[in-house]
Each structure stands twice: as structure tokens, then as C-alpha cells.
Amino acid sequence: MTVDAQLIEHMMEPKNYGTLENSNSEGLGKNPENGEKVIVYLQVMEEEGESVIEDISFQAIGCSTTIVAGSMITQEARGLSFKGATNLITATMKILDKVPPEDAACSEMVALALKASLETYRLRQEESDHPSVTYQISNDCTPKEEEKN
């Protein structure tokens, strides 16, 4: 990972880290290979017929890359409508298609946790006590040289 000023800023002071009081949805992104996971908490409001992310936070069992990705993606997602957040997830996944799987896994976990939290909210509109949705990542974060051993 190349370390630049923006990355250091997110590592020193991750944005939106922790649980969210008054959240009304949450979703998980998991790496089944190593137990790493991300939870995204949302406080969603209905505004003019649209669901909007009023507040957002995340927690992670993962490496610094996951924390940086969580910090950046949740910053982007705050204030977005569900349509906007879905576009953000799609754009993130498209970018991740172009990077090596071991570099993509952490960001994918965050994007999927956000996607899962949107889905949880939708499902809770029909069934208020619906459990949190979980998605598993498709990328493997094991570096190639470690895989050989």
C-alpha cells in the first residue's frame, strides 16, 4: 500500500468509527476465510418519498486497509439517498474489479456491509424485526506469496 497524506489522516483519525445510537439498520460484510468483518450502522430517514442516510458509522475486525476503506466509504455515503448509495457501491465494486484480489478484499467488505445495511432497512419495512443481512466477499485477501506456502 502506498502511504499518502489522505491515507495517514484516515488511519490517525478514522471517520465514523464505532456503533451508532438510534441506528435503524445495520449490515455485515464478512471474509469467510479469516473471520474479518465489517458492520455498517445506518440511521435512515424518509424524506420526500426517498430513504436517505442521515447518519452512518462502522466497526471492523480487520486490518488498517479495512479501517481506511470504512472511513472513506462512510464519509461518501453520509447524506446520500439509497439510490445514491447503491451507485456508490456499484462504482466501488467496478474500481475493485481492476485491482488485485488481495488489495480489493478489504474495500469490498466495507462496500458489501453498506449494501447489506441498505437491504436490512428495506426488509425491515416489511418485517420490523428482520435480522441483519450479511454478505460474504468474493475476493481473497491472502497475498499471493503467502498462498504458495
Added chain:
Amino acid sequence: MKALAISMHEAWLATLMAGFMSNTSSKQKLFDFSDILFRHFTWIEAEMVMAKEPYDYNREAIPIKVEKLSVILHNIIQRLNQIDLQLAVVSPDLSHRITHDIQYITGVLAQLPDEEVTAFNTLRKLDNIELSSEATDALTLFLFEESYKEYELIMIYNYLKAHSDDAYINRIFQILVDESFFHLKSFGDMMAKMGILGVPRTIFKEMYQVEDIEAFFLAGIDEELAAKEECKKLSDAVATNSPQLAQFFDFINNQENYHISLMKDALAHWEKEKNV
């Protein structure tokens, strides 16, 4: 008591961070005070365990980015004065102890000389050590990753110790807490010197509210082995530029061997006790 424990947890970390920021003789005082506040935290925790009061290690974010040490010292004094008002919830002896400590500590903190803080300048330079940009990046990532892990280990072993009455295993947990404190202080100090100091993030409950202790020990041994590997990689990365720094990471690497041995002991003891 839970609110008091959270306040003490935050005051402990704020004081530890202030210790990292100081470049004068105040540093040792702040480290000593942070150690005392951590002990207060564990004593409050013990009373919560005795009272069967549910709790976790969640806390608020702790803003520490200051330009002058006096700003965070003032903040710590405020935190401690606030704690002093919450002490009615603990036993009279503990309340008496903490309130007198707070009285002394706040008095000393108010008298500490002010200092310019460089712990957040992000220059990523260490005194008298010239590192290549690759080595600097490797060191930066290592410090963020490992400082969090050491904080996580302190909290995990502390929680497990608070909920165990097995003297053999508790002796091991205490050693591992003490060792992680040394590592956290070493890494935190280095982060402050490099201008990249940050407060470790909060920990997921399931990391310390362990359900399967055997799996925990086995994962812990794997984690110590991974930490050794990280130290070795870092030592190799900085060796060309700084043999002195490489020696420090070899020294940390070697310490992990004993941690692995202790965790194997703990696992064997646990299995033996289970089969009695």
C-alpha cells in the same frame, strides 16, 4: 458503574496519549498517571463483575489533536473532575482511593509546563534516522496496525482476567497485559515522534467476550506468530537504513516467543482442568 468505567477508560487513554505527546520530563509523570488510571479502571471493573453488572469496553472517540500540551492536560483535568462526581457508585474504600488520586493528579497536571506538540505533524521522520520512503511506509503501516493490536490485547487479556478465578491462567494474562503495555508504549512513542499519533479504535465485543477459550488460545498463538513475521519483515525493511531500529524490532520479535510459550502453557492448563 458502567458510565464511570467508560469515563475512566477514556481518561486513561487521554493521559497515555498526552504522555506520547510530551518530549520533556512530564512524559514519565503522564505515563505513571495513565498506569494509575488504568488500575482504577480495572478496580471499577472488578466491582462491576462482583455486582454482576453487565458492561462492555465501548467508549466515545477521544479527540487528541492539539497544538499545545496544556490543551489536552486541561481536558484530562476536566475528565478527572467529572469522574470525581460519579464516584458514589463504587465502594467507599475505592471511592476514597480514586478521589484522593484525582486530587493529587489534577494538582500536578495543572503545574506541568506547556509544550509545543509535534505528534500530529505527519512528517514521518525519526530523530537521527534516515529511512527510505519504502521503509517509512512499512514502518507507518506497522505502527498503526500493531499499536491497535497491542491495545486490543490489553483489553482482551484484562477482560478475561476479570472473569476468571484461575490463579495459574490469571498470572499468564497479567504477564501478557504488562508485555502489551510495553509494546503499546514503545509503538505509541514512535508514532508521536513520527507525527502520526492516533487513539486506538474501540474493540468489537466478541473479541473479548470470548465464548470458546480453547479456540481463543489457538488463535492467539497464530496471532503471535503473525506478529513475529511482521516484526521480521519490518526489521528487514529498515535494516539497511538503520541497524539500530532493526535491532529494536528483532528485540520485540524475540519477546513474542515467550508470549507463545505462555499461551501454550495456558492452553495446556485449561485442557487439563477441563478434563479433571
